[in-house]
Amino acid sequence: MNQHAKTPSKPVNDDIGEAVRLDLYRRQMVIRQAETRAYDLFLQNLVKGTSHLSLGQEAIAAGFAVAMKAGDTSFCTYRGHAHTLARGVPVEQVLGELMQRDNGLMRGKGGSMHLTSVEHGVMGSYAIIGAHLPIACGSAWRSQYQGTDEVSVVFFGDGTTNIGAFHESLNFAAVWKLPVVFVCENNLYMEYTPIKDVTAVEHPAADRASAYGLERIVIDGNDADAVYREAQKAYAKARAGDGPSMIECMTYRHSGHSRADPAKYRPEGELEEWLKKDPIKIYQERCRQFGISDAMMAKIDAEVLQVVDDATEACKASPSPPLELITTDVYADGGWAWRN
């Protein structure tokens, strides 16, 4: 075990347990492999429109998702492939949407920035910065009103903390004591501009928590265990009726902002530093520490690869969506009639 001495923490009692740990590992691996595949497909010109990968940020999506239960709702951004996959939405449907095929999650109508699977509690991905924060509050309001213990979880980036809707939502959630958890994935950049160049405080989310009477929370977003623990705490608080939390997770995206971005604006060496803190690597070491064998992980990796491969084939085989879809589902009657 000596070679793992650098591992951040090594609790004697395993509060997480092997089942959950394997789950965390698997979900991170699903994201890693599915998104890596998305990137390959993009290079093959098979991903249409844009796409925003979370490579390097998998631990956050996995940690928060594993701690959720059925009925909890997720609200994601355009960078929502990871969160969608983490809630168990099939890889095929996600890749299908990125490829704008008929087997896509929304049959190509929404596109990669709007992944939605109500069945899995993924209540949409939102492409306009900040818009989904108040919407998540609404979902939490509904839980509160109906007396359920369901939690709404909303993911957003560091750059999102400077838009008005962020502020309105945090205050609103705090005043109404809503069961909503605000998760800021601080990957140091908005699109291409470093967040520190445009933000008055060092930690754009956590350093503002006190403005809403909330606790200041910053965690290592590349450590799935740390994320999972913090998620559990925040969910428990919300379910108990004690109101919202905001958690700032420090992380880094390995690739560019979107498929169009080669990320040349990063200072030399920065990516390399963060690659050393790759959440998958960290978690593989963690697993070993807790007695999960490399063979077991390799088996999971292979299973996931199979799923991703199968999904890829299914997507390639899927046709484009039929033209009739254009005029469906504007309104609840299934159609688009704005006149008689």
Add this chain to the structure above:
Amino acid sequence: MNQHAKTPSKPVNDDIGEAVRLDLYRRQMVIRQAETRAYDLFLQNLVKGTSHLSLGQEAIAAGFAVAMKAGDTSFCTYRGHAHTLARGVPVEQVLGELMQRDNGLMRGKGGSMHLTSVEHGVMGSYAIIGAHLPIACGSAWRSQYQGTDEVSVVFFGDGTTNIGAFHESLNFAAVWKLPVVFVCENNLYMEYTPIKDVTAVEHPAADRASAYGLERIVIDGNDADAVYREAQKAYAKARAGDGPSMIECMTYRHSGHSRADPAKYRPEGELEEWLKKDPIKIYQERCRQFGISDAMMAKIDAEVLQVVDDATEACKASPSPPLELITTDVYADGGWAWRN
């Protein structure tokens, strides 16, 4: 002097001086009398449209205005009569606008919520909550860009701290180190709802200053000296290139939110408590402390009354604006042509 023992502070050295003190007194009195007159005119059905009085809040307008110099810009809300008067805009023009007469500041075109006098540095009054905070930042940006030492001062209420534009502006100003001073007049209420019912922190502005790396400042907004001193500090900081400040001034409006509001939602006794802290009363005691005689004050009062009386007569004598005004000044060419 014994009867004035309750006076908050009694500095041995008078840092303010008689000239400034008389100025502070006079400007408060102009606001008090002009707004009281506005209320009377409203009861006589001579004020058309709405109006939002600052009776009880005069010390803030006076203190910040007296500390300004020519070239500094003010950005006000619909509750901007006080700030407009405090910068020296003639009472007649203000009352004329409230009465929607041709002698009004904007000849009746804008109405009471949009008082503007560019000549006096009053760069508009804004009736949509929060909108003017970023606009004030822009004015400050211009000062900074042109290397002048002019300061932009923006006034807003406690309720305004919960809207998105507040947050965007504060962050923006802090990051760009803009010479802008944010003045929150906390009069405990938005329109009819107590601010404490809808805000996550006790001091809606000051308790959020740290979210923008700013100092937490709460002052007695009913003490014109305290306001004046804080204004001087903030302006000096801004002129020195050290960026924005936010100052929360505790105060209370004596009348309803707008002319339509009898303010029945207030708990019994609250108004009475605050009437004891009436800024005019406080300042009269202060003046006496520093050797300004009652006779001197009475003389000012009478002079102001004369101005207000003359203004009232002039307004009553003024016609309504001519219909030709309707189609002027939509565009810079003076007209409104959207087509050839």
Add this chain to the structure above:
Amino acid sequence: MAELTYRDAVSRAIAQEMARDNNVVFLGEDIGKAGGVFKATVGLYERFGPLRVRDTPISEQAILGAAMGAAMTGLKPIAEIMFSDFLAVCFDHIANEMAKNRYMSNGQLKCPLVVRTANGAGSRFGAQHSQSVENWAMMIPGLKVVAPSSPADVIGLFAAAVRDPDPVIFFEHKSLYGMKGEVPDGEILDTLGTAKILRPGKDATIIALALMVGRAMEAAERLKAEHGIDCEVIDVRSLVPLDTRCILGSVAKTHRLFTVEENPRLCGWGAEIASIVADESFYDLDGPIVRITTPHLPLPAADNLEDVVLPTVDRIVDTVKRSMA
């Protein structure tokens, strides 16, 4: 039958729907304890309690976002935006979010909510509190848009809006809050997407909305009495869905079309209707389609200016008369 003000019709409508369905909740600024700044929601807080009638901070994006999130997950929220001009501060939620989430999700998401808001001029409030902005909503695919002109319509159309499974923007007219009208007893439920012919006529069709309906009616009476021109007056009531059948049918009969719009001219609802008629009923037309609108400018505050800037009865009469000459 009882006589009710438009203002009281609003609170009766909200109460009717809240009493009927526990999932109907109501939020906005000063709507609860204070009964609303237009006093159109008096008594609701007392009757339905603080969990269903909730005062909010001045956070319009939070108000509409919260309404959306609740609607998407099972409630039927009513959100008040105090003045319709303020739709601009939450326009992303109007235009990009609630209008599109069903479509983008390929039908997975729903958004059954009502945004009610005080629209229109007449209070001498000036350019930022007096606008008629029905077209801000009409131009956004995915919304439904309603603007009643009478107390009875307020209740019936509001009930229809609350029960509708899609997002509805409900424009109440500030200058109508004091208007009185007969209202049937008991539950009232109307149908979205239906215009009403308020006055049959054979010489020309005049289409109006909200505050302009009364003026169009008065103008029609005068046109008949003074000039022998017999106008059919249609209250559009619902801009989306739009009752084109009613409109085209009327034009087929009268062969002339006038719109009376409170909005500033460019891209007003009347432009859309004019373009539909100029296409589909071109051969029915005997003369130009004429739009009578507020000129394309921000609104002045002063009473005498505001009074003439909106379409007046005089202007309607003159315009129709001259155009029919």
Add this chain to the structure above:
Amino acid sequence: MAELTYRDAVSRAIAQEMARDNNVVFLGEDIGKAGGVFKATVGLYERFGPLRVRDTPISEQAILGAAMGAAMTGLKPIAEIMFSDFLAVCFDHIANEMAKNRYMSNGQLKCPLVVRTANGAGSRFGAQHSQSVENWAMMIPGLKVVAPSSPADVIGLFAAAVRDPDPVIFFEHKSLYGMKGEVPDGEILDTLGTAKILRPGKDATIIALALMVGRAMEAAERLKAEHGIDCEVIDVRSLVPLDTRCILGSVAKTHRLFTVEENPRLCGWGAEIASIVADESFYDLDGPIVRITTPHLPLPAADNLEDVVLPTVDRIVDTVKRSMA
């Protein structure tokens, strides 16, 4: 003369105006060091420095508010709103502030600024990043509204917008950024409020804007070649001020009008033009005014759906042919 892309024309236009006038400053998200997400502002930061080309936080209200405040006090700011869909998050500053401050202040305040924004579909981005929202600006009194269709027009109209004393919303089309065109050397300055007849014709007038201009031109060629219908094609270029003289003159000659609009149908710019023509040129018309628009729905993302949802050359040809039959 040089061949330039529409994208490079944008940066050349900004550079031309910044070099000319020190009071021209530029702000927006990722526009500076990174050269803009559409690479339309590359090189400006290097050339004009961090005081004149400023990267902002994701705070659209702050961006437009700051531009306004600076414009009101002496600068001539250019503000970028990255995608035109995002005008919704700062719509108060567009609709209620910059458009109205001159009027409300009775001419005391000025607001000489340009808001430039990437508009339109074609990138498979879906419903929140592909809209054509020129009518969001056109409907607001007090704004000027421009949408160029070629690199040369980008420079000339942009220069006119910057030098104009009023707020101008400048719509660049995302799908035209890669378009190449001949551009004269030296300073280019065009005139707001002027449409351009790109193809004279005698049988029908087709009015188009931005991306639709090329399609209208192609359709006109095909209509002539395949069906002998000789269409006059007008590039509106400027929605406010609107060159009605050019439009009405053309209709007086051709007696037929078609619009080709990328916006969803209701209350699009074409509706306004149709209503003007149906009023003022009614007796010139030989047949219906027909609008060819994107159907009134949010935009789908998938390439094959997006390709047919906007007006295509085929659809234009078919519609005109059928309507002229």
